[in-house]
Amino acid sequence: MAAAGGATGREGWSSKTAFVLAAIGSAVGLGNLWRFPAEAGENGGGAFVLFYIFCVLLIGLPVLLSETLIGRHGQSSPTLSARKLAVESGASPYWEAVAGIGVLAAFLIVSFYCVVGGWVLYYVWQFIADLMNSGVSGGAFKGVEIDTIRAFFPDLLGNAGLMVGLNLVFLAVTGFFVIRGVSGGIEVMAVWLMPVFFVLLVAITIYGAFGGAFGEAMDFLFTFEPEKLTGEVMLAAVGQAFFSLSLGVAGMVTYGSYVGRDVNLAGTSTIIAAADTSVALISGVCIFPIVFAAGLAVDGGPGLMFQTIPVAFQSIPGGTIVGLLFFLMVTVAALTSSVALLEVPTAWAMEKFKASRRTCALSVIIAAGILGTLAALSFNTLADFHPLGFIPLFEGQGMFDVLDGVTAKLFMPIGAILVCILVGWIADARLVDSENGLDGALHIFWRFLVRWACPIVLAAILFVGLTS
Numbered sequence: 463m464a465a466a467g468g469a470t471g472r473e474g475w476s477s478k479t480a481f482v483l484a485a486i487g488s489a490v491g492l493g494n495l496w497r498f499p500a501e502a503g504e505n506g507g508g509a510f511v512l513f514y515i516f517c518v519l520l521i522g523l524p525v526l527l528s529e530t531l532i533g534r535h536g537q538s539s540p541t542l543s544a545r546k547l548a549v550e551s552g553a554s555p556y557w558e559a560v561a562g563i564g565v566l567a568a569f570l571i572v573s574f575y576c577v578v579g580g581w582v583l584y585y586v587w588q589f590i591a592d593l594m595n596s597g598v599s600g601g602a603f604k605g606v607e608i609d610t611i612r613a614f615f616p617d618l619l620g621n622a623g624l625m626v627g628l629n630l631v632f633l634a635v636t637g638f639f640v641i642r643g644v645s646g647g648i649e650v651m652a653v654w655l656m657p658v659f660f661v662l663l664v665a666i667t668i669y670g671a672f673g674g675a676f677g678e679a680m681d682f683l684f685t686f687e688p689e690k691l692t693g694e695v696m697l698a699a700v701g702q703a704f705f706s707l708s709l710g711v712a713g714m715v716t717y718g719s720y721v722g723r724d725v726n727l728a729g730t731s732t733i734i735a736a737a738d739t740s741v742a743l744i745s746g747v748c749i750f751p752i753v754f755a756a757g758l759a760v761d762g763g764p765g766l767m768f769q770t771i772p773v774a775f776q777s778i779p780g781g782t783i784v785g786l787l788f789f790l791m792v793t794v795a796a797l798t799s800s801v802a803l804l805e806v807p808t809a810w811a812m813e814k815f816k817a818s819r820r821t822c823a824l825s826v827i828i829a830a831g832i833l834g835t836l837a838a839l840s841f842n843t844l845a846d847f848h849p850l851g852f853i854p855l856f857e858g859q860g861m862f863d864v865l866d867g868v869t870a871k872l873f874m875p876i877g878a879i880l881v882c883i884l885v886g887w888i889a890d891a892r893l894v895d896s897e898n899g900l901d902g903a904l905h906i907f908w909r910f911l912v913r914w915a916c917p918i919v920l921a922a923i924l925f926v927g928l929t930s
């Protein structure tokens with residue numbers, strides 16, 4: 463199949479499969495492996511999980527289709543694509559701000575996402591070191607006190623040099639693939655690494671199913687107890703669905719802009735959402751049997767992956783090698799997502815400044831490296847620096863928390879609401895219809911969701927996020 467952007471001479475995916483794998487790579491990331499189990503653990507298990515699936519179907523999927531549609535129609539940078547759709551529909555060119563917010567959000571997210579990517583690299587190293595010290599037999603970290611294993615994490619956070627170094631390594635690897643381009647870098651990475659990811663995920667899950675407390679984990683994840691479905695749990699679920707599907711940051715607009723006309727976007731969006739949700743659920747099924755088998759608490763929050771899981775690998779046979787494979791799998795997932803994030807501001811800058819991919823990517827990498835360094839230092843040297851301390855919502859928060867909070871609470875919901883307004887209300891319905899690949903009742907239903915349901919639910923998240 464010809465490169466998607468062939469007609470315009472622009473870069474593009476070499477096939478539909480390449481696009482789908484890259485988009486799945488973008489969606490499947492720390493959000494699935496780190497955030498989803500932590501959120502499910504903290505929000506009561508089954509009630510959260512079922513509501514999450516509901517949100518993916520009714521809120522996430524329609525917005526995913528809307529974002530890829532804006533990109534595919536525009537065949538240009540995210541902002542220019544949004545502008546084209548608006549102008550061709552007789553609306554103001556300023557609608558490009560829809561994607562402008564996303565570009566800024568993607569830049570801010572990649573800055574702290576690579577810090578977390580650095581933590582994952584640290585654990586890969588811990589398991590390699592353990593493998594070299596004591597081999598594969600028995601559990602990981604033999605003879606090491608549980609408190610010492612748990613302390614790996616605060617020790618890492620307190621080590622300024624290591625935090626900054628690991629962050630920059632992760633960012634540099636991300637940059638390597640982005641500089642190589644869409645079909646030469648991003649796609650090659652996704653096509654090779656996503657299958658590796660799936661094999662590792664399935665292998666570790668089967669291992670946990672036989673060796674871990676499988677029944678207990680399944681009960682926890684899939685027993686629906688309606689009384690646990692509080693407003694807070696519902697909002698956590700919608701927010702998680704959005705983050706996990708990479709929405710609200712123009713990422714899917716950017717990836718969509720490299721897609722050819724022959725691709726049915728409703729079909730690909732469904733595959734992407736189904737794959738992302740399956741991975742989230744499987745990672746729950748992968749992680750909780752191991753946690754339960756070790757008799758550990760499920761509500762470890764963010765520490766679940768970096769404190770509970772390493773301890774869990776101590777008490778299971780083959781823990782060193784399984785632990786190493788586990789953190790390698792997380793590295794792959796995080797990398798394919800950080801590449802997607804870095805590509806957004808790079809694609810924007812290439813079009814805005816008519817400059818080469820290399821120049822633009824390097825400039826974004828340097829800027830993200832500086833911001834990421836501040837984020838990495840906010841756990842140690844700069845713990846008392848509160849960049850937005852004058853705003854009550856961000857009082858007392860360091861750079862890492864500010865970047866996370868600003869993007870998750872403000873930019874992502876606002877970006878997604880504007881996408882819905884642009885596609886549902888502003889854009890010419892005929893233009894939209896020619897891109898979305900839907901017809902009949904499904905089409906009417908999708909339009910209803912994009913015009914009404916999604917913006918209203920997203921406005922509720924925005925409101926609660928800003929007031930709580």
Ligand code: PHE
Pocket residue numbers: 488489490491492493494571705706707708709711713799800802803
């Ligand atoms: N969806 C990714 C994850 O689950 C994060 C991400 C958000 C990636 C936005 C790209 C754009 O980790």
